[in-house]
Amino acid sequence: MNILKSLFSSPPAPLSYMKLGPDGSKDNPLMIQFFTWESQVTETSWWKHFENEIPTLAEMGFTQVWLPPPNKAAHPEGRGYDAYDLWDLGEFDQKGSIATRWGSKEEFLSACRVAKEHQVDIIIDAVLNHKLGADRVEEVKVIPVDPQNRLKALGPRQEIEGWTIFDFPGRGNKYSSMRWNQEYFTGLDWDQKTQTKGVFKIVGKGHKGWSKNVDKELGNYDYLLGVDIDHRHPEVQRDFFSWGSWIIETTGAVGFRLDAIKHIDRGFTLRFLQSTRKSTNSRMFSVAEYWSGNINSVLPYTRAFKGETAFFDVPLHMNFHHASQHYSRYDLRTLMDNSLVKIKPGHAVTFVDNHDTVIPYISQNEASADSFLLVQVEGQSLESWVGDHFKIQAYAVILLRGTGYPCVFYGDLYPNTECFNENIARNLELLVKARKLYAYGGTQDYPSTKNCIGFVRMGDSTHSGCAVILSNREDDYVHSIRMNVGRSHAESTFQSYLTTDGRVEIDAEGWGEFTCFAGSAQVWVKLES
Known part of the structure; x- marks a missing residue:
């Protein structure tokens, strides 16, 4: 019976066993992609900038940081996606410099040590598909x-x-x-x-x-x-398998973000994950970039990798993009349809935007050789930036709902020259805080109308939960949805969280009339006496 059970049972969902945050913590885990395509800072290196921000990131509730590829690129300003030497982390004089665009090996490892001290996990961006900058x-x-x-x-x-x-x-x-x-x-x-x-x-x-x-x-x-x-070559496999264990042990990282897996032999990628996990940590984290908005293309990959990796939820990102393109014509009740987080939530790393979705907006004159090359190759499939008018609604979905593992984009949170919006950053910081303090327990949906939806997180023994409303109308309308926050909150008052002046009285059965201005999001939390 046990043999038959093992033959027909499915492997565990990746997010159910992989390390997402500090052991024993009951706080929600959260990832940040700590770079944009053009990321640079003055007077210091990117690695030093990251190290300086670690205490703040930890305090905000970030438990994992996806860093840019640390390997030596084909030229000094290369981001690492133009991979020259994976074994050179800014240690050797190659391709015109010792340090990488991001800094020296010493600075990188110093930042990794500080992150570990603050219980923030490092995720290595593994660029295994190609090489550039031959000698x-x-x-x-x-x-x-x-x-x-x-x-x-x-x-x-x-x-x-x-x-x-x-x-x-x-x-x-x-x-x-x-x-x-x-x-x-x-x-x-x-x-x-x-x-x-x-x-x-x-x-x-x-x-x-x-x-x-x-x-x-x-x-x-x-x-x-x-x-x-050619990932089928035995010597290639040996070198990559050795590198996988080495980079984890050298940096203390918890796992990988796998770049461009649709172009890499699936058998190799599976063995790379299995080999590295076996030699390092059985709970090693992995998330794969399979860039397709078609859920029917993504699902076969989730099955092929047998629970060894999670996947970025590109179909959900594309839903956000389409919602921002179509404004009030988009039916918010379909926002989660055909997304990975809806169909296979234990495989879904959710996100709103990332460095790739910004690339098409870089002019040819401003772009480095490798960035423009990526524009030419992926081009139209990556032109999917989520408009500013829908950005906070999208972040409310990934940060405050109860399924999926969200990743925040540096470009939306930190000042930068590519895509920064001060109002978005301010509200995003509040949403991150709301995730840490309130977004716990089961999720109850209230798909009210085409242009307004809501959901409630019911809370748990130590967190009071929250109520959330999203709108995509384009006028001065004020939405209202009657939602139940649970009898444990009977006769209490909820207050608006993204603004400071709203109040909702909860009745004896746990119901309240929650509101939201058109074209915005609102979060409601219990007013503590």
Whole structure:
């Protein structure tokens, strides 16, 4: 019977067992993405800036921080997504500098130590799909393919000069002795001999073509950018598995954000997670970026990874984006439809915006080489910024409802040159505080009308709960929804939390008439005597 049960039982939902916050804490866990695409500060490094902010983040209730890729990039200002050397955390003189854009290895590890002292977990952004910034070219046999259909050849086999040799002259053999060449790649996008850009599939002895265990977009989406890694190669796997354990042990990080997994062989990614979790921590955290607003594309990936990773809820983000585009024409009662958090809440890391959704708004003149390359590749799929007029409503949904694991974007909370709105930041800080103090217990929904919905968190033995109303009307209307906050709050008074002048009297059965101005959000909490 036990054997049969194990054969047919589903693996546990990732968020049910992975580490999300301090052991033993009963406070709600919360993640922040601590960077934007253009992140920089004057007079200090980004790592030092982060270290200085850790006490404040901990006090606010953040339990995990997703940091930008710490590895050496292809050029000094690279963000790390243009991955040159994963083993160089700002330690070696390579690609024009010792430090990365974010700072030195010493500064990075110092920030990690301070975070641990404040019980704030570090999440490493793992860029495992590709490499850029090769040290030398070599002759590579390729077949040019259609960028819009990578299964369609555009010409015969030919020989090009490809930037595929990575010597790591500054690092030498420290940490890893592996040297990369064309043997370990499946494709590239530049012929140095003819100065031609394209998508070139590497062929010849030992090469297996594109991996079949990737997304089927564009025929086969194994190739994304730069020099694409062949994750089926045993030596590639050994180096990555070793790096996974090393980066966790070196930094004390709790886990990974996995970049661009739709382009990486699924079998490799699963084994990478299993291997690293086995060698480090069984509760290792992982969240994968599979960028698709189509829930039917996301769900097969959640099954394929057998509970080893959570996923960013891109379908919910796209709902937020569409709601902000359509204003009062959008039916708020459908806001959660076809989202990961509704269908598989134990797999869903929810978010409103991130560094990718900001990228299309960077001009070509301002963009670095790697950022503009990403715009060209992902382009339209990432043009999904949530408008300011709906931003707080969206954050109220992910921060105050009872399902999913929310991630706040640095760009919405901290002053920056890309997307900062002072009013949004002020209200977002209040919502973060409300999550920490009030948003506990079961969730009861009140889908009142097309343009106004509400929900109540019923609270628990130590938290009083809250009532929330969202609106997307575009006039001066004042909404009202009758909601029940529970008999334990009978004959009490609730006060508005995002403003200071509202009061609601709760009757003997726990009912109250809660209000919200059109085009805004309001949170109501119990007035303590």
